[in-house]
Amino acid sequence: MEIVRLGALGGLLGLDATGVGQFMLSRPIVAGTLTGWLLGDVATGATVGVLLELYLLVSFPTGGARFPEGSTATVVAVACAVPFSGAGALPLAIAAGLVWGQVGGATITAQRRLNSRLVPEPGDTRSSPSAVVVAHVAAIGLDFARAATVTFSGVLVGRTVVRALVERWPMSMPSSTGLLLMGGAVSAGILLRDLGGFRRRRVWFAAGLGLGIVGARLL
Amino acid sequence: MTRPLSRVVVISTLVRSFLVQGSWNYHTMLGLGFAFAMLPGLRRIFGADADRLDAAVARHFEHFNAHPYLVTVALGAVLKLEADGTDPQVVRRFKLAVRGPLGSVGDTLVWATWLPGVAVLALALYWLGVPGWITAVFFLLTYNAGHVGLRVWGLRAGLRSGHDVARSLGAADLVGWARRMQPGVVLALGVLSGAVLGGEGGLADAGIPWSVLAMAGFLVGLIGGHRAWRPAAVAIVAAIGAIAGWGVIT
Numbered sequence: 001m002e003i004v005r006l007g008a009l010g011g012l013l014g015l016d017a018t019g020v021g022q023f024m025l026s027r028p029i030v031a032g033t034l035t036g037w038l039l040g041d042v043a044t045g046a047t048v049g050v051l052l053e054l055y056l057l058v059s060f061p062t063g064g065a066r067f068p069e070g071s072t073a074t075v076v077a078v079a080c081a082v083p084f085s086g087a088g089a090l091p092l093a094i095a096a097g098l099v100w101g102q103v104g105g106a107t108i109t110a111q112r113r114l115n116s117r118l119v120p121e122p123g124d125t126r127s128s129p130s131a132v133v134v135a136h137v138a139a140i141g142l143d144f145a146r147a148a149t150v151t152f153s154g155v156l157v158g159r160t161v162v163r164a165l166v167e168r169w170p171m172s173m174p175s176s177t178g179l180l181l182m183g184g185a186v187s188a189g190i191l192l193r194d195l196g197g198f199r200r201r202r203v204w205f206a207a208g209l210g211l212g213i214v215g216a217r218l219l
Numbered sequence: 220m221t222r223p224l225s226r227v228v229v230i231s232t233l234v235r236s237f238l239v240q241g242s243w244n245y246h247t248m249l250g251l252g253f254a255f256a257m258l259p260g261l262r263r264i265f266g267a268d269a270d271r272l273d274a275a276v277a278r279h280f281e282h283f284n285a286h287p288y289l290v291t292v293a294l295g296a297v298l299k300l301e302a303d304g305t306d307p308q309v310v311r312r313f314k315l316a317v318r319g320p321l322g323s324v325g326d327t328l329v330w331a332t333w334l335p336g337v338a339v340l341a342l343a344l345y346w347l348g349v350p351g352w353i354t355a356v357f358f359l360l361t362y363n364a365g366h367v368g369l370r371v372w373g374l375r376a377g378l379r380s381g382h383d384v385a386r387s388l389g390a391a392d393l394v395g396w397a398r399r400m401q402p403g404v405v406l407a408l409g410v411l412s413g414a415v416l417g418g419e420g421g422l423a424d425a426g427i428p429w430s431v432l433a434m435a436g437f438l439v440g441l442i443g444g445h446r447a448w449r450p451a452a453v454a455i456v457a458a459i460g461a462i463a464g465w466g467v468i469t
Contacts, residue, residue: 018243018287020238025359027358030358043351046350049355050351053341057342094459113244115243128273129262136255140242175426178430184436185440188412189436189439190443191408210413212416214413215410
């Protein structure tokens with residue numbers, strides 16, 4: 001039953017990413033917390049969500065761009081992290097999420113191709129208001145089914161892989177976190193470049209860096 | 220004769236604008252979603268004249284694209300044009316003219332500034348010790364205050380200005396707002412970087428080698444830009460796989 005609930009959550013969050021609302025419930029920072037809450041471990045869900053949000057900071061659902069699907073990636077990653085203990089659970093779950101995010105992205109592209117067939121042609125007899133509603137709602141329904149299926153299969157595959165590897169993970173927890181943060185740092189660098197680059201924004205960035213270090217020590 | 224738009228129609232259009240990308244496709248992009256969102260207004264305007272209603276619907280599911288939040292500007296303006304009985308060719312030309320600016324302004328303001336800005340701020344709070352669920356709630360409330368506000372503003376501006384909505388867009392100076400926000404986002408990104416470097420459970424605990432590697436990763440992103448993202452993600456997944464494999468072998 002749990003895996004069905006996870007699939008349904010993945011379906012709903014997948015809809016939020018582009019098709020319905022775009023309230024950003026689908027961003028990893030929120031999706032991770034929601035999935036953690038569903039599985040009874042909000043803290044792990046939030047940790048996975050925060051780490052994936054770092055990775056996907058520069059991935060946005062812009063128009064026709066192909067992007068990794070953060071919502072299904074996050075649900076899969078949290079579902080893979082929560083049942084297992086040990087230092088390997090987090091990196092293996094994040095890896096499962098990143099891989100499944102790419103799978104989700106590929107299915108979004110396929111879904112959009114399929115949607116092209118649902119759209120009535122101008123002059124088509126299907127161009128009545130009710131036909132527009134039916135085609136639009138059908139596309140939304142298909143998107144839910146797509147995201148739910150991607151999540152469901154991702155949880156099944158991911159948990160199998162993590163279960164097989166987690167006990168043998170050779171690194172400590174701090175080193176595992178360091179490895180994951182190294183990947184997240186690439187996205188932070190890309191974002192700084194997008195926002196004007198280091199040379200132009202160095203004063204603001206340095207001021208923030210100092211505040212962050214001091215704040216982390218004091219709080 | 221056409222009938223004026225009612226408050227119910229305006230609210231219904233706003234609600235439907237949240238579903239405007241539901242049938243996004245490579246053929247007409249937002250076209251079908253645009254027609255879907257226009258339907259309450261078109262039904263009101265053309266009433267029981269089924270032929271004119273069908274013709275109007277067919278015109279509006281043609282190819283269209285815009286930022287999904289700022290699409291309300293086009294929805295409002297086109298509804299006003301239709302309610303005023305404007306020539307369909309003028310409406311079509313208007314849609315062709317606004318789709319580019321609505322896309323690029325929205326991308327600059329929302330995708331390139333507002334979303335990463337709020338996300339970075341929430342991440343910084345988390346690394347400074349705020350509980351995860353509070354940062355998630357903070358992110359949702361802050362982000363959607365801007366998101367929903369932008370949709371409502373766009374619809375009102377479109378309905379008010381119609382064909383002249385470009386002036387409202389220019390006066391609002393949304394790209395200027397994005398430019399003014401960017402230093403703040405960089406400041407938050409700095410705070411996040413500092414908190415990850417020095418905070419509990421971050422790079423300080425992982426040790427100096429990991430801090431150096433993270434700085435190298437940061438430089439790779441800074442120099443390589445978006446081209447660096449996919450190779451970096453692949454490298455991390457491959458490294459995790461290799462380490463797990465090493466653990467199994469040994």
